[in-house]
Amino acid sequence: xxxxxxxxxxNAGETVIQLSDLVTDIxxxxxxxxxxxxxxGTLKVLQGVNLDFRQNQVTAMIxxxxxxxxxxxxxxxxxxxxxxxxxxxxxxxxxxxxIYGSNVNINRLRSQIGMVFQKPNxxxxxxxxxxxxxxRISGQSKSREELDETVETALKGSxxxxxxxxxxxxxxxxLSGGQQQRLCIARSLAVRPKVLLMDEPCSALDPISxxxxxxLIQELRNTLTIxxxxxxxxxASRVSDYTAFFNTDESRIGKxxxxxxxxxxxxxxxxxxxxxxxxxxxx
Amino acid sequence: MSDQTQGSELIELTQPLPGIRANFSKAMTVLAxxxxxxxxxxxxxxxxxxxxxxxxxxxxxxxxxxxxxVGEQDVRNGFxxxxxxxxxxxxxxxxxxxxxxxxxxxxxxxxxxxxxxxxGYIRFATRILSSVPSIVVGVFAYGVIVARIGGFSAxxxxxxxxxxxxxxxxxxxxxxxxxxxxxxxxxxxxxxxxRFQTTFRIVVSAALPGITxxxxxxxxxxxxxxxxxxxxxxxxxxxxxxxxTPAPSLAxxxxxxxxxxxxxxxxxxxxxxxxxxxxVIIVNxxxxxxxxxRLSAR
Numbered sequence: 086x087x088x089x090x091x092x093x094x095x096n097a098g099e100t101v102i103q104l105s106d107l108v109t110d111i112x113x114x115x116x117x118x119x120x121x122x123x124x125x126g127t128l129k130v131l132q133g134v135n136l137d138f139r140q141n142q143v144t145a146m147i148x149x150x151x152x153x154x155x156x157x158x159x160x161x162x163x164x165x166x167x168x169x170x171x172x173x174x175x176x177x178x179x180x181x182x183x184i185y186g187s188n189v190n191i192n193r194l195r196s197q198i199g200m201v202f203q204k205p206n207x208x209x210x211x212x213x214x215x216x217x218x219x220x221r222i223s224g225q226s227k228s229r230e231e232l233d234e235t236v237e238t239a240l241k242g243s244x245x246x247x248x249x250x251x252x253x254x255x256x257x258x259x260l261s262g263g264q265q266q267r268l269c270i271a272r273s274l275a276v277r278p279k280v281l282l283m284d285e286p287c288s289a290l291d292p293i294s295x296x297x298x299x300x301l302i303q304e305l306r307n308t309l310t311i312x313x314x315x316x317x318x319x320x321a322s323r324v325s326d327y328t329a330f331f332n333t334d335e336s337r338i339g340k341x342x343x344x345x346x347x348x349x350x351x352x353x354x355x356x357x358x359x360x361x362x363x364x365x366x367x368x
Numbered sequence: 369m370s371d372q373t374q375g376s377e378l379i380e381l382t383q384p385l386p387g388i389r390a391n392f393s394k395a396m397t398v399l400a401x402x403x404x405x406x407x408x409x410x411x412x413x414x415x416x417x418x419x420x421x422x423x424x425x426x427x428x429x430x431x432x433x434x435x436x437x438v439g440e441q442d443v444r445n446g447f448x449x450x451x452x453x454x455x456x457x458x459x460x461x462x463x464x465x466x467x468x469x470x471x472x473x474x475x476x477x478x479x480x481x482x483x484x485x486x487x488g489y490i491r492f493a494t495r496i497l498s499s500v501p502s503i504v505v506g507v508f509a510y511g512v513i514v515a516r517i518g519g520f521s522a523x524x525x526x527x528x529x530x531x532x533x534x535x536x537x538x539x540x541x542x543x544x545x546x547x548x549x550x551x552x553x554x555x556x557x558x559x560x561x562x563r564f565q566t567t568f569r570i571v572v573s574a575a576l577p578g579i580t581x582x583x584x585x586x587x588x589x590x591x592x593x594x595x596x597x598x599x600x601x602x603x604x605x606x607x608x609x610x611x612x613t614p615a616p617s618l619a620x621x622x623x624x625x626x627x628x629x630x631x632x633x634x635x636x637x638x639x640x641x642x643x644x645x646x647x648v649i650i651v652n653x654x655x656x657x658x659x660x661x662r663l664s665a666r
Contacts (some may be wrong), residue, residue, distance in 0.1 A: 164558055168550075196560025206551035209574045219559035222569065269555070276559055 112179065115140045115280050115310040116161055117267050121175035122335075125157055130156050131339045133177075139281070143302060143311045145321035145347065148331030149368030153339025154314050157331075158282050161312065162198040163191055168359055179280075196223055199273030200282040204264035204289050207257035207272075212249050215257045215268055221275035235275050243271035243302050248346065263294025270301065281305065283313040287320065318363055322351045330359045417608070417649035422642030425635050432644070435605050435621075438630050445632070447640050453522065453616040454644075456599060460526035460611065465533035466583055468485045472534075473541025473579070478567050491542075498535035505531050506596030514600055522615035525601025528616050529593060533586040544575040569666025588648045594619035618644045628651055629659050 114137035117361045123131035131153040131194050138144050138161075146154040160177060160232035163184065184194055195221070201246070208215050216236045220227060227235070236253065240246040245267045257268055266286060273281055283302075287295040302311060315321050321328055328350040330343045342352065343359045354360045362368050385393065434444030469556040472490065480487030498602075509528035514520055548571050556566040570656050572579070597603075603624065625637035 099417075138455075162558065164516075164554060167554060167557055190555075192562045193558045194560075195558055200554075200558035202551060202554065204551060206549070206555045208552060208555065208570055218556070218569070219561075221559050222559070222565045272559065 095365045111140050113140065115180065116158070116312075117176075117178040117181075118161075119176040120180065121157070121160065121173060123153070123160055124172040125156075125168050126172075126325060129338050131160075134341045135188055136341060136344060138310055138312055139327065140310050141306060141308065142326040143306050143313060144327045144329065145325035145332060146312065146314045147316075147321050147332070147362070148339070148342075149320060149362065150316075151337065151339070152331040152333045154329075154360060155284055156344070158284055158314050161280070161282055162195050162200055164195070164200060188253075196276050197278050198280045198282060199276065199278035201266070201269050201273060201284065201286045205262055205269055205287045207260070207265050207268050209256065209258055211254045212257045212260070212268060213253040216272050216275045217273060223276060234258050239271040239275040240268075241306070242274045243267045244297060245271055261294070263290050263297060266290060266294065266298060267301065270298075270305075274305075278309070280310045280312065283311065285314055285316060288316065295320070296324070297362055318351075318365070322347055330354070330356070330362060332358050332362070373422050386449075387565040405460045414457060416637060418641045418645055421635075422638035422640075425639045426642060430636070430639055432587025433651035434607070435636075438633065445636070447616070447618070447621050447636060447643075449604070449607045450618045450621040450640065451643065452615040453601070454591055454618045454647075455602075457522055457529055457597070457615060457617060458610050460523070460585060461529035461533055461590060462583070464526070465530040465537055465586070469534050469586075470541045470583075471581060472538040473545060474567060474572065476538070476542040478563075480570065494535045497531075498539060501595075502528075502600075506599035509596060514593035517612065518657075520600060520602040520614040521612045522601050523611040524599075525597045525615060525617065528600045528613070529590040530595035531624055532590050532596065534595060536586040536589060537583055539639050540585065541575075541579045544573060544578025544582060547578060548574045580658045582654040584651050584658070588651040591642055591651070592619055595625050598623070618647075632649060 116136050116138040118136040118138075121131065121134045122129060123134075134157060136157075146158065148154050153198065156165065159183075160171075160173065165171055173185060181196065183189070206219060209219075211277075214238055216239050217232050219233055220232065237246060237250075240249060245264060248264060249268075252259075257265065261301060266289075270281075270286075287298050290298065299320065302313070305311060313321075313325065325347045328345065328347040329341055330350060331339050332342045333339045343354055344355045345354070350359060351363050354363065371568060381497050384390075398563045402452040429444055430446040430448075431451065432448050433444035434449055435447060436443040436445035472494070476487050476491055480491075509524050509531065513524040513527055517524070552574065553566055556570045561570070597620050598619050600618060601620070603616045604614045605616070622637050622640045622644065625640065628634060628637070
């Protein structure tokens, strides 16, 4: 499928004021990470990351375990704060808005930046209820028909509709792992986010399910900005447009080593560590 | 490498136990079964004795009539008022204890992590409360309500029963809520759900079968409590007259009738014990069914 939104570097960061203009101007990054350092408590895990996530592109974050790529992903929708006390230096901007600003409504932020987790985590309710949950809590009162339509659109969007259309009222826990993961994607799509974060979404899945999710990512990139963390380098090279390579040293502080178009990272990386990693020499 | 492989010998995987160990193993198996059986003997004996002595007199009349005066012949005799009194007091106790208990459980499980000290104190106090002897709770209710109002009342009885229920409901609710995986909470948050929505729409509703089980067990536990009621609700020979007068209850009726000098009252005590036991078994089975539904849904 041809991506209509060709990435062009022209007129980035011009005098853009209206939020809607930012979204329509495809050259504006969806998320900008500016000199971000990240701490769990007092333990520094990431230092000085500068990274732009381009609109309607798939950006992969790769690197060995403990390099901070998942931490950075969880910093983008502030979900890491649920688990532990965190501190940041620097900025993360979502279409120009500082997401760590003092009066940011964290729930609005998360409804704009959806997330798919490593392990499928459907709610222990019906398939239907899984999908309408996000719509219901957003406070929009919708009619039965509108909800039905939302469910159908979301499930079609995640290529699950044909498999589950006859059992929408059945428990989501009865689905296979791959179906559950696509349900989780559908659930995120239903709240119409601008960005979808994926934290190793295929690591708990079999190869066939993985393939389906990867195809889905290719579909979704037409309308969504996707950030994916993966341990699987083939996956990164297959699905992503841009790749950021993270690494760590003896200090155990993660840094971004290199960022470029995926093809460049995998064939012609400028950093020797990146070359070694994508060649499978470590990690 | 190949030298080592060739040098090693293939051994038999089956090796018979030496005679003494084989016999020891058998003896221990028999012993384990025997002790399990022995442990079940008291349960069986209690059930058998109560039902054997109580069920023959269990008639509709007993379940629907007021107690007759001793010595009166050909008068309807029963303890319907005590059944009603028990239901009334357990009901009122539940109305108070369940909301507070479940809320406290939600606090401990969902919000306790942010205030570990406060939550720790509350959990500790709840554990202590759950092991306070019920007669002490009775004295407490006497001091708080009976002494103030100036008389025994169903309300005081319900208060005592509720005090016993509260820690059971709190602790079982906390456990039920903690069983819900964190990933589900994260999923809700990632969809833009705030704490209230995540807690009530997702976590509590997922834990509802577990919470219900805890509530039902607490109900079963207090419906047989006697000591706290002696200090609070006392008893009465009449129908329960509202919350501010003494009320009859099965437990107290059993206590009074079983120590009575009149054989017909002794017989009714056995019957009342059967009825109470049946009620408790029903509640327990109900809680089992709720739990099993949850398991099969997974």
